[in-house]
Amino acid sequence: MPGALDRAARLAHRLNLHGDPVTWAKEAQRLTDHIVREAWDEDAGALTEHLGTGGGLDASLLALPLRRVVPADHPRMVATTDAIASRLDAGGGLLYRYLPQQSPDGLDQPEGAFVLCSFWLVENLAGLGRIDEAADLFERLCPYTSPFGSPPRADGSGTGAFLGNFPQALSHVGLISSAVVLGRVQRGIQPELSTQAWFS
Numbered sequence: 612m613p614g615a616l617d618r619a620a621r622l623a624h625r626l627n628l629h630g631d632p633v634t635w636a637k638e639a640q641r642l643t644d645h646i647v648r649e650a651w652d653e654d655a656g657a658l659t660e661h662l663g664t665g666g667g668l669d670a671s672l673l674a675l676p677l678r679r680v681v682p683a684d685h686p687r688m689v690a691t692t693d694a695i696a697s698r699l700d701a702g703g704g705l706l707y708r709y710l711p712q713q714s715p716d717g718l719d720q721p722e723g724a725f726v727l728c729s730f731w732l733v734e735n736l737a738g739l740g741r742i743d744e745a746a747d748l749f750e751r752l753c754p755y756t757s758p759f760g761s762p763p764r765a766d767g768s769g770t771g772a773f774l775g776n777f778p779q780a781l782s783h784v785g786l787i788s789s790a791v792v793l794g795r796v797q798r799g800i801q802p803e804l805s806t807q808a809w810f811s
Contacts, residue, residue, distance in 0.1 A: 613638075613639040613642040613679070613680045614639075614679050614680050616635045616636070616638050616639035617635075617636065617679045618679070620633075620635040620636040620639065623635070642680075643680055645662075646658075646662070646680065646681065647681055647685065649663060652665075655668060656690055656694060657672075657687075657690055657691040657694035657695070658687055658688070660672070668694055668695060670695050670699050670708050670728035670731070670732075672691055672695065673731035673734075673735050675688060676735055676738055677731060677734055677788075679803070682738075683738030683739055684739055688735075689739065692736075692739070698710075699728075702724075703755075704729055705724035705725075705752075705755070706728040706732060707724055707725065707728075708725035708728055726752070726755060726782040726785070727784075727785040729748065729752050729785075730782070730785030730786055730789040731785060731789075732748060733745045733748050733749045733789035733793060734788065734793075736748065737792050737793055737796045737802060738792075738802050742793075742796050745789075745793055745796070746793060749789060749790065752786070753786075
């Protein structure tokens with residue numbers, strides 16, 4: 612919701628559309644502040660999957676900067692990015708979306724690595740100026756595609772087996788988006804992922 616309000620405010624402002632972009636922008640910021648405050652778990656040292664205590668770590672939180680909900684360089688987002696990279700690591704540059712023992716999903720099968728989340732990590736690292744890290748991760752992820760260049764939804768971590776939908780459009784969009792962001796930062800163009808980019 613904060614991302615939608617932010618986009619509506621920016622579109623209305625840039626294109627001189629009807630509406631109340633000032634109020635929308637303020638409401639987007641209020642919701643962002645609420646998320647940063649209420650989804651933070653002091654014990655985990657990270658934002659978690661829901662507001663309040665007891666939530667597990669979820670790699671979908673990496674989408675927050677991409678949707679302009681929380682800047683990539685906000686201290687709590689930086690801590691969350693690092694926590695996801697280390698605690699949800701599935702090996703080979705891949706990430707689990709979440710750990711079922713912390714976030715029960717009711718499924719009786721093991722969780723595969725969720726390829727899209729790893730591309731989100733590339734973009735977060737690029738937004739933090741950790742360009743070499745982002746480029747290295749991107750290069751490690753590119754082989755997780757078919758001979759036609761299409762990535763799967765998930766990888767059977769450690770086995771190289773594709774799981775879930777294939778080809779997976781969301782994974783493909785993640786690959787393209789992270790390639791664009793990485794290419795831009797390597798040319799010195801600041802991505803719209805940091806506080807400076809948002810408020811300049």
